Amino acid sequence: MMEDIPGYVAGTFIAIVIAVLGFIFYSVSVATNGKKNLTPSFVLTLLIGWIFFVSVLTFNGYFTNLSGVPRLPMFVGIAAAFILLLFLWPRTRSILMKMPITTLHYIHIVRVPVEMVLWWLAVSRAIPMDMTFEGSNLDILSGISAPFAAVFMVGSRSKSKLGAIIWNLIAMALLINIVSIAISYLPYFYTPTGGKVGNLGVFYFPYVLLPTFIVPAVLFSHLVSLYQLIFKKDQSQF
Template sequence: MEDVPSYVAATFIAIVIAVLGFLYYSISAATSKKKNITTTLVIVLLVGWIFFVSVQTLNGYFTNLSGVPRLPLMAGVPLAAIVIAFLWRKSRTVLLNMPITTLHYIHIVRVPVEMVIWWLAVSRAMPMDMTFEGVNLDIISGISAPFAAVFLVGASKNRIGAIIWNVVALGLLIHIVQLAIGYMPYFFTPSGGQVANLGIFYFPYVLLPTFIVPAIFFSHTVSLFQLLFKKNQSHF
């Protein structure tokens, strides 16, 4: 990763901080009566998770490719936490009260994320197929996120349009995740000038599959949960 410019890592760390900020605001707004306890607990857990994954990465835990695929398993932890949040009745109440406009604005970070992926691909730390020059169209979700936040769930409300946007954007996210998994060195042998998806095995880019992607997935699922099941749609 020595060939990757330092500004790439700096940009990505800024993205991580921005996502934390969006999540903090969303949880804080949804737990106004118990803001200090609930919000602080969740943010401490998130920061602790980021710290834990970062330390493991710096110690070379993920670059050991022998045995069980470690990175996909680690990325599964936050996804399991999301499932638990939907299964637990008290947390579902919090999910229903999160500001849905914020849950849409968070997707703006997908634009700089795609730039980071492109920079890594140029440095041959990721395959070019995973960029907007390849078959990754996820940047469209980031570009259209402000439109969705304003015209679908904001001042102008279009419930059906918001559901469609979330489903399509979620589909684009799942597509790039499938692509990223397929290019991992566990499953891919470099050939024809293509390189393996190695960048995510190093700090800070390891936080893409272990924090950023789960946060984006979480925002989509909570938004769809509200759009489909929240009775009072006037509180978008």
């Protein structure tokens, strides 16, 4: 199955991972006032360490072992718990509040190439077509509309706090929709019949980084944006 996937699919996905790392590093750098602060480097090292750890486990067949506790959902839960902790700790909350909100919207552009990767995986029968824009996944609309939201809702040209909140909520709903579809097709819960396929591609490198890194990063961007839009007193700082 996975050996039939063209090399450019993995190359595209790895480029997406690097782009998301770049967006996060830049956002933290701006929030912590630049080069002299070690926080951006620490965050980047932490994220690369997480990616390396997950990748090593993947190469060792950790996630394809389906016995016992569902391992892939467990790691997604760890990432989600870490995001929650960032909002509970006052020091990190202050950094989140200073992140450039336009960058936090531009990051969602990566959802367009992600959808292309999902479609290529579906064509190779590594995931079900229902997880693509040909099925029930409309998440590509978030990526297409992200530049518009960045420029006209939180950018320098014009601002619309209500519009930005609505856009983030809709885009987050589309994210939750595809995540729900992906979960329903995992082999823990779904047994393919009649020539259908399950969601198996995410158990292999580099696509395992979709649920364990890309999706948490996108969710994080939405949550930080909404946090700023709702609680930031000086809206002119966007």
